[in-house]
Amino acid sequence: MMGHSNCHDLLTSLSDYIDGELDSALCMELEQHLKECKNCRIVVDTLKKTVELYQHEDESQTLPEDVRTRLFYRLNLRDFLK
Amino acid sequence: MNEINLTSDTISLDLLKNGDRAEFAKLVEAYSGQIYKLALRILENQRDAEDVLQETFLKAYRSIANFEGRSSLATWLYRIATNEALMIVRKRKPELSLEIEGQDDHEDAIVTPYHFTDWRFLPEKELQSSEAKQHMDQAVQRLPASLRAVFLLRDVEGLSVKETAEVLRISEGAVKTRLLRARLRLREDLSEYFGKALTENAG
Numbered sequence: 001m002m003g004h005s006n007c008h009d010l011l012t013s014l015s016d017y018i019d020g021e022l023d024s025a026l027c028m029e030l031e032q033h034l035k036e037c038k039n040c041r042i043v044v045d046t047l048k049k050t051v052e053l054y055q056h057e058d059e060s061q062t063l064p065e066d067v068r069t070r071l072f073y074r075l076n077l078r079d080f081l082k
Numbered sequence: 083m084n085e086i087n088l089t090s091d092t093i094s095l096d097l098l099k100n101g102d103r104a105e106f107a108k109l110v111e112a113y114s115g116q117i118y119k120l121a122l123r124i125l126e127n128q129r130d131a132e133d134v135l136q137e138t139f140l141k142a143y144r145s146i147a148n149f150e151g152r153s154s155l156a157t158w159l160y161r162i163a164t165n166e167a168l169m170i171v172r173k174r175k176p177e178l179s180l181e182i183e184g185q186d187d188h189e190d191a192i193v194t195p196y197h198f199t200d201w202r203f204l205p206e207k208e209l210q211s212s213e214a215k216q217h218m219d220q221a222v223q224r225l226p227a228s229l230r231a232v233f234l235l236r237d238v239e240g241l242s243v244k245e246t247a248e249v250l251r252i253s254e255g256a257v258k259t260r261l262l263r264a265r266l267r268l269r270e271d272l273s274e275y276f277g278k279a280l281t282e283n284a285g
Contacts, residue, residue, distance in 0.1 A: 011192060011195075039198045045200060046200065049201075050268050057218065063114050067128075067135070071136055075143065076103075077106070077107045077110065
């Protein structure tokens with residue numbers, strides 16, 4: 001993808017790599033490549049950061065009160081509304 | 083996902099199957115927040131998300147007797163909700179339905195990276211600003227629905243690859259391929275956005 005012939009081949013392994021699911025042979029190959037290729041390092045690092053930002057974008061799981069009330073009414077569960 | 087499993091331990095499937103309303107109310111209480119949030123993230127529209135939420139539990143109530151327990155209750159509810167939400171996506175843009183259905187999972191469709199800015203060390207307050215979050219949500223909306231669903235279930239809701247595959251009824255390989263494509267697209271989007279912030283900071 002960026003100057004080296006094997007950059008694009010390694011691209012398909014990146015998701016497994018950042019999830020820690022890449023098999024060890026490919027993992028070594030990728031890490032060797034990352035030592036030599038700055039752009040690929042940036043892609044891996046920012047890909048990881050991208051996923052982290054979304055994982056931590058932790059909004060409250062609480063249902064808005066009006067939505068919750070309408071849901072319980074729709075399901076004929078109004079007796080159970082606390 | 084741990085949180086979901088813990089909650090489901092306290093819900094009796096036998097009681098649910100017997101039509102116990104109090105038990106069903108417990109199920110609704112336990113999962114409605116997650117289901118609503120997922121629908122909202124797929125659809126970016128509160129009214130549509132509320133429709134999905136109500137339909138999901140109506141369908142769950144009608145079909146709980148047929149639930150075989152091969153997946154967890156959470157996965158089962160996610161499946162109903164995701165199907166409902168994707169149906170609304172298709173109704174909104176029927177001209178895109180071919181794109182959604184016909185997307186191949188071949189790796190050639192991967193976006194080749196072209197932003198090489200290392201923006202990871204921007205101050206947290208910039209990475210977490212409300213403007214940044216809004217941009218991140220819009221970036222997810224720009225993904226094709228098939229990629230969006232995989233990304234939201236796997237990376238935002240925290241389902242495993244196997245669970246995501248069960249929810250969407252696609253192979254685990256397809257989940258992985260779509261996930262990679264979604265993540266790479268989002269990385270490009272965020273790199274462009276945060277890269278600008280980096281340039282502005284430097285200037």
